[in-house]
Amino acid sequence: MRFQPILLSALMCVAGPLQAMDAQAPKTADEIVAAMLARDVMRESASGGYTGDREYVLENQSFQQRAQMLVRVECDRSGTKHFEVLSEDGWKSANKRVLREMLISESHSSHPEMRSRSRITADNYSFRMIGSTLLDGRMAYVIEVVPKRPDESLFRGRIWVDAEDYALARAEGEPVKNPSFWTRRVHFVQQYHKDGDHWFPILTTSVTDARLFGSTDVNIRYFDYKPVDNSPTRRFGPYMEAHNDKR
Numbered sequence: 001m002r003f004q005p006i007l008l009s010a011l012m013c014v015a016g017p018l019q020a021m022d023a024q025a026p027k028t029a030d031e032i033v034a035a036m037l038a039r040d041v042m043r044e045s046a047s048g049g050y051t052g053d054r055e056y057v058l059e060n061q062s063f064q065q066r067a068q069m070l071v072r073v074e075c076d077r078s079g080t081k082h083f084e085v086l087s088e089d090g091w092k093s094a095n096k097r098v099l100r101e102m103l104i105s106e107s108h109s110s111h112p113e114m115r116s117r118s119r120i121t122a123d124n125y126s127f128r129m130i131g132s133t134l135l136d137g138r139m140a141y142v143i144e145v146v147p148k149r150p151d152e153s154l155f156r157g158r159i160w161v162d163a164e165d166y167a168l169a170r171a172e173g174e175p176v177k178n179p180s181f182w183t184r185r186v187h188f189v190q191q192y193h194k195d196g197d198h199w200f201p202i203l204t205t206s207v208t209d210a211r212l213f214g215s216t217d218v219n220i221r222y223f224d225y226k227p228v229d230n231s232p233t234r235r236f237g238p239y240m241e242a243h244n245d246k247r
Contacts, residue, residue: 029127029128029143029144030127032129032143032161033122033125033127033143033161034122035166036120036166036167036168037119037120037121038166039167047077047227048227048228049077049228050198050200050225050226050227051072051073051224051225051228052072052200052222052223052224052225052226053070053223053225054071054073054220054222055069055220055221056068056069056070056099056218056220057217057220057221058091058095058218059216059217060091060094060213060214060215061214061215062214063213065090065091065094066090066091067088067089067090067094067095067099068089068090069087069088069095069099070086070087071083071084071086071103072084075110078111078112079111079112080107080110080111080112081106081107085103098218099218109153118151118153120145120168123148124148124149124151125146125147125148125154127144127145127146128143128144128146129141129142130143130144132163133160135160135169135170136193138163138164138194139162139163139164140160140161140162140163140169140170141160142158143158143159143161144158145157145159147176149176150176150177152175152176152177154175155173155174155176155188156173156175157171157172157173158172158173162199165194167194167199168192168199169192169199170189170190171189171190172189172190173188174186174187186206186207186208186209187206187207188204189204189205189206190203190204191203191204195225198225198227201222202222203220204219204220
């Protein structure tokens, strides 16, 4: 369960309106991804980060168990994420060993020195143009992504890139490398939406097929995401600053 679709975290720190980059839209998959990355770098340089809340819901049909967690996330201007668990309920073992571990993994992978390993770039992936389609009423390019190495921080699947803003609008696939022997398969879908001038995640769904535990669904709902100004980075809550305390 360590793989996070949300490991594409660098694509989630967003900022204000951007000027058009070129009069002519890119045509190839490589050009579109390069434009997406360039726009993302511009967003990051202008961004003071963001704040938001998440609701995690884990359900296992074999054991008929459910875990739920409400989390506050604050992404600072460097792109590093800090998490605070506001409440948790249900299956205690899953909360402690799955959901909290997901937060620790995502916080670690969001550090600037780690993000390059999972970022959607030509260093990490090969790209193939599939076509274009309407997505939530906006045109989007559909691109196949193939990882260049067997790294569990990378995934095999497809991305949808907004044709106007060159922002990641959707990602779907599975990790190129299973996080453990006990995991047969993980499939995820992550969706983003535009709120004013900003793109934020709205929903992540994932299904993990494990050898002993059967199918486990994890749904993450994102809400109240807001950009912050460019004030100096402030310190955040103690949970991820002292993440070895898993209570």
